[in-house]
Amino acid sequence: MTIASFPVTAIFDWYDRHGRSLPWRRRWPELAPAYHVWLSEIMLQQTVVATVIPYFLDFTRRWPEICDLAAAGQDEVMAAWAGLGYYARARNLHRAAGIVCAEHEGRFPADVEGLRRLPGIGPYTAGAIAAIAFGRHSTVVDGNIERVLARYFAITTPLPAAKAEIGARYDEILPSERPSDFPQALMDFANAVCTPRNPGCGACPLAGGCAARRAGTAEALPVKAPKKTKPQRRGIAFVAIDSRGRTFMETRAERGMLGGMLAFPSAGWTPDDGVYDPENPFASAPFGADWRMAGETVSHVFTHFSLTMDVALAEHDGAGPPENWHPVRPARLPTLMRKVWTVARRQL
DNA sequence: GATCCGTGGGC
DNA sequence: TGCCCAAGGAT
Numbered sequence: 001m002t003i004a005s006f007p008v009t010a011i012f013d014w015y016d017r018h019g020r021s022l023p024w025r026r027r028w029p030e031l032a033p034a035y036h037v038w039l040s041e042i043m044l045q046q047t048v049v050a051t052v053i054p055y056f057l058d059f060t061r062r063w064p065e066i067c068d069l070a071a072a073g074q075d076e077v078m079a080a081w082a083g084l085g086y087y088a089r090a091r092n093l094h095r096a097a098g099i100v101c102a103e104h105e106g107r108f109p110a111d112v113e114g115l116r117r118l119p120g121i122g123p124y125t126a127g128a129i130a131a132i133a134f135g136r137h138s139t140v141v142d143g144n145i146e147r148v149l150a151r152y153f154a155i156t157t158p159l160p161a162a163k164a165e166i167g168a169r170y171d172e173i174l175p176s177e178r179p180s181d182f183p184q185a186l187m188d189f190a191n192a193v194c195t196p197r198n199p200g201c202g203a204c205p206l207a208g209g210c211a212a213r214r215a216g217t218a219e220a221l222p223v224k225a226p227k228k229t230k231p232q233r234r235g236i237a238f239v240a241i242d243s244r245g246r247t248f249m250e251t252r253a254e255r256g257m258l259g260g261m262l263a264f265p266s267a268g269w270t271p272d273d274g275v276y277d278p279e280n281p282f283a284s285a286p287f288g289a290d291w292r293m294a295g296e297t298v299s300h301v302f303t304h305f306s307l308t309m310d311v312a313l314a315e316h317d318g319a320g321p322p323e324n325w326h327p328v329r330p331a332r333l334p335t336l337m338r339k340v341w342t343v344a345r346r347q348l
Numbered sequence: 349g350a351t352c353c354g355t356g357g358g359c
Numbered sequence: 360t361g362c363c364c365a366a367g368g369a370t
Contacts, residue, residue, distance in 0.1 A: 044366040051356070052366090085354025088369075122368045142366045160349080187366055196364070197359080225350095227363085257353075301361095303353060335355065 004153065006173035008182070010205040015185035018192065022049065023056055028178040034108040034133035035066045041125045041132075042093050046086060049191075055084055066108075069094070070101035075251070078260050082332035091260050092120030110134040132180050139174075140183035141167050144190035149173075150222035151194065154211035158223040194218075230301070235269030236276050236310040237298075237337070238285055239344035242317045247328040247341075248286065257302070258334045262326060264341075269307055281310060289314035294347050298339045309336070311343050 024040035026032040039059060043052040059080060063069035069077070074094055081090035096118040100108055108129065109115050115126040123139075130136035141149075146159065149166050157165060175182060193200045199218050201207050212218040240248045247264070254260045257270050267284035268276020274284050282291045294311035301307070328341060 041366065046353090046365055046367060047355075048357075048365050083355075085356090086367085088353065089367090092368085120368070124367060128366070140366090143364090144366065183366090191366085259353085301355085303355090304351080 004169055004172045005209070006152065007206055007209060008173065008175045011185050011189060012178065012181065014189055014193075014205055015181060019185060019188050020049075023053060023060075025184065026180075028135075028181045031133055031135055031180055034110075034129060036060065037129050037133040038096075038108060038121075038125075039093075041128050042089055042120055043084065045089060045125070047084065051084070055081070065106065066097050067101040067106050070097040074260070075262075079262070079332040082261065082334055083338075085335075087259050087261055087334070089120055091254060095119045096121070108133065111136065112138050128183060131183050135179050137174055137176070137179050139167050139170055141170050142187060144187040144194075145170065145183065147196065147222055148186055148190045148194045148206075151199075151212035151218050152206060152210050154215060154217065154221070156221070156223055158225055162222060228304075231305045232308070233269050233305050234276060234278065234308045234310070235266055235273075236278075236281055236284065236312055237264045237266040237340045238291070238312045238314070239264050239340065239348070240287075240289055240314045240316045241348050242315075242325065246325045248316075248324060249326045249328070249331070250286075250324055258336070261334050261337075262331055263334065263337050266309070269309065276310075278310065281312060285312065287316075289316040294343050296343055298336070298343055300336045300339060307336070309340060311340055313344055313347055315348070 024032055024036040040052065040056055043055055062080065063072060072094070074091070077094045078087065078090050081087065099118060100106060110130070112126045112130045115121050115129050116123070121129070124142050127138040127140040130138040131140050141163070146166050149155065149169050150162065153169055155162050155165055193204055197219065201213050201218055204210070204213070207213050210218065212221050249262050250265055252258050252261050252263050256272060265286035267274045276284060281293060285291055291312045291314045294313050296311070298309040298311060299307070300309065333341065
């Protein structure tokens with residue numbers, strides 16, 4: 001097996017000219033603080049840069065060091081994460097902060113094996129932190145780098161089976177110089193030039209050696225498994241408000257949808273929250289009240305299903321355990337619940 | 349390996 | 360409008 005050739009210099013040249021400036025980014029030989037690298041990498045999992053930036057700035061302002069984050073309440077962290085999605089990331093983030101602060105004197109492990117043991121850090125994130133924060137020559141393969149390498153080497157094995165081969169190629173082309181810049185350069189480049197659709201092959205500095213370009217198959221790679229169709233679900237959310245303007249909300253179970261997040265009581269849209277019969281909409285109400293239906297519904301699309309949510313309303317005092325009455329105005333809610341509140345507040 | 353887990357932007 | 364997708368991880 002010959003070592004794959006890859007124009008590393010062209011990638012670095014592109015990065016030096018077009019690489020983005022980001023709040024968590026430094027340029028070799030400077031290395032960004034591991035706390036910033038870790039926080040940004042967790043936020044960037046399946047999430048675009050533009051969405052992450054304001055959350056990153058907010059988190060680092062609230063909690064400048066990792067032990068500040070570790071000392072925060074879980075509810076505080078979840079509220080700050082509200083709207084970013086994939087809420088298990090926030091729970092694991094807080095857990096990992098506690099471990100690093102308590103067991104590692106606030107310093108992150110500097111190698112892949114140590115990082116990999118922390119909750120929320122998988123193969124990609126461990127490699128990324130080791131490279132970007134510690135200058136290690138670790139394997140860093142995300143969706144962007146998968147795409148570039150699958151095209152450059154014309155790898156036609158479908159994902160995720162192709163991951164092993166792509167990882168091996170990455171290790172072969174990894175240069176000795178600028179180990180913290182290399183994966184970031186590849187990701188920036190893939191994001192701006194080697195895009196999923198309409199890749200910019202015409203102006204691509206890698207076009208000369210790209211096997212997919214030569215074969216005319218760039219846009220068809222990487223090959224992915226076909227998607228499943230999304231089922232349509234229907235549910236109901238109950239919004240009650242008391243005479244002091246407080247609404248009845250609960251903290252959801254850590255398992256399942258919107259785990260650990262503040263939410264209006266609801267039914268019918270996850271496997272564990274009971275049945276919803278639209279013919280008898282108030283049967284699953286959290287407590288007895290003079291419930292009425294709002295005049296409109298909420299539509300929301302999740303990763304694996306689409307949801308139509310009915311909204312029930314009531315003015316009510318004294319229902320439910322007092323500790324579950326949360327003031328809604330300052331609360332940060334997951335987007336579905338924010339939509340429910342938008343509908344409800346117009347009619348309460 | 350397959351499934352679950354959010355959200356917003358681009359086309 | 361509907362579909363695609365994005366710096367994945369846990370189970």
